[in-house]
Amino acid sequence: MAERGLRYVALDYGAESGRTIVGRFDGDQLSVEPVHRYPNTPVRMGGTLYWDFARQFGDIVAGMRKAAADGPVHSVSVDTWGVDYGYIDARGRLMGNPVHYRDTRHEKVPEEAFKVIPRDELYMATGIQHMSINTIFQLLSEVHAKDPMLEQAETLLMMPDLFNHFLCGVDVCEYTEATTGQTVDPWTRDWARPVLERLSIPTDFLPEIVQPGTELGTLLNEVADATGCTGARVIAGASHDTPSAVAAIPLASPSTAYISSGTWSLVGLEVTEPVVTEASLAANLTNEGGYGDTITLLKNCMGLWLVQQSRKALWPGEGAPSYEEICDLAETGKQWTAFVDPDDPRFLWPGDMPTRIREYCEETGQPVPFETADLFRVIFESLALKYDWVVKQLGAATGRDIDRIHIVGGGSQNELLCQMTANASKREVVAGPVEATAIGNIVIQAIASGELRDLTEARELIARSFPMKTYQPKGFFWREPQERFAQLMEKDG
Numbered sequence: 001m002a003e004r005g006l007r008y009v010a011l012d013y014g015a016e017s018g019r020t021i022v023g024r025f026d027g028d029q030l031s032v033e034p035v036h037r038y039p040n041t042p043v044r045m046g047g048t049l050y051w052d053f054a055r056q057f058g059d060i061v062a063g064m065r066k067a068a069a070d071g072p073v074h075s076v077s078v079d080t081w082g083v084d085y086g087y088i089d090a091r092g093r094l095m096g097n098p099v100h101y102r103d104t105r106h107e108k109v110p111e112e113a114f115k116v117i118p119r120d121e122l123y124m125a126t127g128i129q130h131m132s133i134n135t136i137f138q139l140l141s142e143v144h145a146k147d148p149m150l151e152q153a154e155t156l157l158m159m160p161d162l163f164n165h166f167l168c169g170v171d172v173c174e175y176t177e178a179t180t181g182q183t184v185d186p187w188t189r190d191w192a193r194p195v196l197e198r199l200s201i202p203t204d205f206l207p208e209i210v211q212p213g214t215e216l217g218t219l220l221n222e223v224a225d226a227t228g229c230t231g232a233r234v235i236a237g238a239s240h241d242t243p244s245a246v247a248a249i250p251l252a253s254p255s256t257a258y259i260s261s262g263t264w265s266l267v268g269l270e271v272t273e274p275v276v277t278e279a280s281l282a283a284n285l286t287n288e289g290g291y292g293d294t295i296t297l298l299k300n301c302m303g304l305w306l307v308q309q310s311r312k313a314l315w316p317g318e319g320a321p322s323y324e325e326i327c328d329l330a331e332t333g334k335q336w337t338a339f340v341d342p343d344d345p346r347f348l349w350p351g352d353m354p355t356r357i358r359e360y361c362e363e364t365g366q367p368v369p370f371e372t373a374d375l376f377r378v379i380f381e382s383l384a385l386k387y388d389w390v391v392k393q394l395g396a397a398t399g400r401d402i403d404r405i406h407i408v409g410g411g412s413q414n415e416l417l418c419q420m421t422a423n424a425s426k427r428e429v430v431a432g433p434v435e436a437t438a439i440g441n442i443v444i445q446a447i448a449s450g451e452l453r454d455l456t457e458a459r460e461l462i463a464r465s466f467p468m469k470t471y472q473p474k475g476f477f478w479r480e481p482q483e484r485f486a487q488l489m490e491k492d493g
Contacts, residue, residue, distance in 0.1 A: 006074040006449055009067045009229075010441035011060050011163070013080040014241065015263045016040060016308065018056070020063025021435060022070070023442030025451050030465040032435060032442065035070075036063035042100045049103040049350075051159075053086065053094060057166055061226050068228035075445050076167070076219075076229065077237040079244045079437060080159040081264075082180030082288075083135045087153035087205075088165060095149050098159065101133040102349055106141040108132075113140055116199055120281060125195050127186040127276040127287035128179070129300060133348070135181020139201045156205045160239035167223055168234040170216040171207050176240040176289040176296075178209050186274040186287045186295070212238040212291045213448050237444040238291040242266045242298070247291045247440035247455060248433060249406050250463035256404045257391050259421070260436065261411025263305045265342075265383065267390040268298025275397055283393035291444060292455045297398070299390045302342040304411055306379045309353035314372060326376055327416040333377030336481045338366035339488055340382045364488060384420035385478075385485040391425055404428045408436030415471075422471040424478050432468035439466070 010021045010032075020036035038059045043052050060078070067073055087095040099105065110132050113122070119130060128134065135158075142150055157165055158177045165171055178184050178191075185192045189211075193203045210216075216234045224230045238244045245260040251270060260266040274287040275297050283299070290296040304323075311320055321329070338361045340347075346356050354375055361368045361378070369375040387405070395402045405427050407418055412431040422429040433439055443458035452458050 006446070006451060007067070007071055008442045008445040008449075009064060009073050009076040009232075010438040011063060011076055011078040012241065012244075012438040012441060013040060013056065013078065013159070014437075015081045018059055018063075019438065020060070020067055021438040021442070022067050023439070023446075025446055025461070030439070030443070030461050032439060034435070035066040038063075042102070043097075048105070049100040050097040051084065051100055053097050053162070057163065060163060061223065064227035064229050073229040073232045074449060075233040075235050077235040077239070077441050077445050078160040078163045078167070079237060079239050079241045079441050080163070080177070082177060082240050082242070083133050083138070085135060085138075085156055085158050085181075086162045087149050088155040088157060088162075088171065089152065090154045092165070092169070094162070095153060098162070099138065101138070104349065106132055106137040109137040109141045109144070112144070113137060113199060117195065122182070122195065123281050124276055126182045126184065126192055127274045128182040129284045129286035131300060132345075136183050136196070136199070136201070138181075140199055143200050150202055153205045155207055157207065158239075161207075161236075164216060164234055164236060167219055168217045169220050170234070172210045172214075172216065172236065173207050174214070174236040174239040175209050175211050176238045176243040176291070179287075179289040180240055184209070184289070186276065189289070210236055212236065212243070212289070213444055215448055235445050235448050237441050240288065241437045242288065243290045243296050244438075244440035244444070245408050245436040246270060246296055247444060247458070248436040248462055249408055250459045251406065252404055252430075255400050255402050256406055257394060257402045259387060259405060259407045259411070261303055261407050261409045261414070261417070263303055263308065265301040265303030265387065265411070266296075266298050267301055267387055267394070268296050269394050269398060269400065269402070271295045271297045271398065277397065279397040283397055285393065285397055291440075297394065299393070301386055301390060302347055303383065306342060306347060306353055306357070306383075307376065309350060310357070310375065310379065313352045313354055323414070327380075327414060329373045330376035330380050331416060333369075333371065333373035333375070335377065336381065337374060338369055338378050339385060339481070339485050340378060341489060342382055342386050364491070380417050380420055381481070382485075383417060384424040385481060387421050388425040388482065389485065389489060391427075402427070404430065406430045408433060410434060418469075418471050419474065422473045423475060424482065426473045426476065426478075428473070429471040430468055431471065433462065433466040
């Protein structure tokens with residue numbers, strides 16, 4: 001019988017910030033405690049946008065040290081955003097800072113890739129939605145640039161696996177993270193080597209893919225000494241943050257859609273087999289690996305990034321309003337004046353988001369939201385309408401009659417967006433838990449330790465351990481906005 005009350009540490013690294021959260025199961029309730037939070041800010045050097053890996057690892061070490069200050073740590077597990085990676089040389093050293101997915105080096109690369117492998121064929125071989133940020137296009141940009149690291153590297157590691165390399169010295173790629181980059185065969189769950197080889201992308205530096213929940217080993221001595229986490233195990237959980245979040249969702253039924261809402265909005269369904277069909281291709285749906293022999297069938301949509309970048313542009317110094325204050329401001333804006341497709345390519349890159357939104361509205365013949373309140377109103381209404389649009393696509397691709405939407409992550413605290421999503425979709429919306437990614441990370445560790453039997457038991461535990469809020473649709477007056485938004489989406493292709 002496993003000991004009750006083991007302490008698990010989730011090292012949850014998002015695109016905007018990171019957090020260290022300690023979780024503990026007392027036999028009835030799961031408790032989580034954030035012990036360290038920190039920004040995750042990229043650095044531009046020489047015209048390239050990089051992640052500051054040394055600082056990122058330093059924050060992980062600092063968080064683990066704080067976690068160990070209150071008691072022994074049984075295990076740790078890292079989850080991060082998807083698609084980005086770094087190279088390790090033959091001596092185990094990092095060969096340079098990983099390039100940020102919002103760097104423009106791969107912006108035009110898909111067009112070249114499709115000359116070799118047509119877009120439809122690439123999708124059918126990988127089941128992953130087309131996005132220029134995908135790992136496969138980042139790698140191809142290096143092939144075209146004749147980057148010497150392609151020949152010099154011993155191992156390619158995705159971001160969470162890169163952290164694991166320096167935590168415990170084991171070089172593997174965890175399945176859920178590996179799938180994000182369009183480099184994995186969704187049926188064999190191994191590298192799509194024939195696809196990569198056709199694009200002249202090397203494959204000899206690709207490590208073994210392991211399933212989520214795999215124990216990799218214990219911390220390196222230098223890490224244990226620096227953190228106080230002596231003897232702690234390193235678990236390769238569902239190391240892409242989306243499947244970690246999905247693991248924490250007490251899904252009411254197979255007809256419940258989910259939205260993992262943060263910088264990105266991941267809108268999806270949990271399925272047991274890849275859905276790679278003409279319908280999923282037309283909808284540009286993605287089949288990413290999930291925990292427990294599941295597939296997270298989803299669409300990766302631009303999320304609160306539009307709000308984050310608009311806030312940064314409008315209030316570049318100190319004194320920027322809180323996100324709650326921005327929601328209050330948006331509520332005063334004019335209703336249904338204009339909409340944007342949040343996934344228009346112009347919104348992907350950092351910069352002056354308000355100007356881009358206004359230009360989009362002007363180009364599409366809509367009223368331009370010059371007032372700040374109207375601008376944010378446009379963003380939130382567009383996000384809600386996009387969620388409804390994608391949920392309908394998911395239903396059509398799977399034949400499921402989706403009756404409920406479960407929102408987790410930071411966006412689940414946004415009452416305005418949650419209510420708009422219920423209104424736009426005419427579906428019940430359940431919001432919470434907020435720290436779903438870290439909670440999913442922790443319960444996967446608890447399953448690996450033997451404290452929990454399986455994901456079913458974990459989700460039952462989560463449902464009784466954390467508060468959730470339900471939103472019912474109010475007013476049924478979104479038909480005209482839905483029609484306008486649909487026309488916009490069809491026009492954009």
